Amino acid sequence: MTDTPSTTYGTPPRFAWLPTDTLVVDERYQRSITKDGWKRIRKMAAAFAWQKFGVLLVSEGDRIGDHAVFDGQHRLETARLLKLPEVPCIIVDAPDLAAQAVAFKGVNKDRIGVTRVNIFWADHAAGVPQAVAIKELCDACGVVISRVGTGRQKPGHTVALAAIEACMALDEESLRQGLRALVTAQGEAENAFRSATIKALTRLHAMNPGKVEQERLVRILADLDLDDEIDEARIAAKSFRGKTEIALQMRLTRAYNKNLGADRRLEEPRL
Template sequence: MPLSAVKEKLAGAALASKTKAEQASTDLGPSPRLEWLPLERLSVDRRYQREMGKDNWAHVHRILREWNWLHYQPIVVAPKEGGEGYVVVDGQHRLEAAKKHPLIDRLPCYVVDAVDVAQQARAFVALNARRIGVTRLQRFWAAYAAGEPTAKRIHRICSEAGVTITKSGGVLPPKTTFATFTIEKLLKVGGTHVTTALKILARTHGDKPDVFKSAWIYALTQLVATKDIGCARVSHTMTGLDLDQVAAAARSARAKEGGTMEKAVLAELRRRCEAALRRAA
């Protein structure tokens, strides 16, 4: 097939996909309503709802400790089939937390007319399967906007090193990172060490895309904090270093020995720093 025909076919497929995505449903189903319902009228149908294990109860207790109406989302309920009251379609953790809270005796509920257990189960699956989770990066930016000290500290550390924290994923531009969770874990090593590590990476490989990732930030911070190697040796070792070669060696070692990529990169960089020290001795 000629290239022009291929391009025309792909363009047509893209247009058809876009048109399909923009189509709206014609059957909206019965309209829901919002009601404040007493806790004693709310229950959970275990025929399709998940069982409450240790982790579930830990989540319930976390909600209980942090309960604030400003952060509350109404639970989704449906009239109980063949009886009084309502069953929870989505939100059983919030319900269990509310039952334990001494100041709460009713909840604002989003009531849908799923008339039998089959419809309720389908609604449960749809609500959970189509939910887009909040990423760690999105949580970071929300925390930063809220003025949380840890998020502000991470932002300051990156800014001091001339590194930008992105708001989206994908290929990272030069001197850009999304490794806020890794940096947060490294704060116990020392914020100054993290800043120094970022500055070394910016000086030696700041012109390259997709570099400021967790493995490099973790490994460099740990090495900078190690007294037997020192910042100067780390910086000298990183200068002109082929990062792809280091990453390949780390992946090979990880395949044999297990562990995380962060620790594999750390081990490979440490090996190179120590070899440079021996040559200099």
């Protein structure tokens, strides 16, 4: 029996009381605290007890002595609100941004309240190729990947990461064309970059390679209320037991084909 810790599972963590002013939260892969989050923090502070505080999970100190917190952001702010000089921490071996993002994802991926967007930004910070590729594609098309995973999205912002990933696998160039058309037509509209719309436009281009007249498509999209279009598509899809994005693609295709000669018309999908 050896007293030397096994290295199979990495470096064992250690416990320490750390000054609150040396603890930082990296918003490159973690979400900012919301209005509801601050309400929760104030409630925690009002009923504070060490028995309920637990420990924060943090990285080893960097060159200036700061420790990245990847589990316990709300408890840290509670401690600061109470002006506690130190808090109990478990220090793990995560010496750089990528390692810290991996640790954050590992701790939080199965928890309620940690969204796909949070996991995406952790993957991106860790250099996961798929996340990097999605970010590069969205940047090139003028689409902003939101850091807020719920509620209506600001103009040009999206949280439709699963849809974008699926469309990249289907036809990346068609996805690019669809996103660029949407940016041009609806870039100033709230909540325009939803899953159904992104999938519908990608499918529209993929089914009609080289045939879509982008200027015409942009004019069609600019005249639409996409919230209404998705609602109508959802109703049609439910009636025919189809998919909302295909019903939306059908609506967009019919609007595009109106008053066009047969040689310029796009192929319609089937529900």
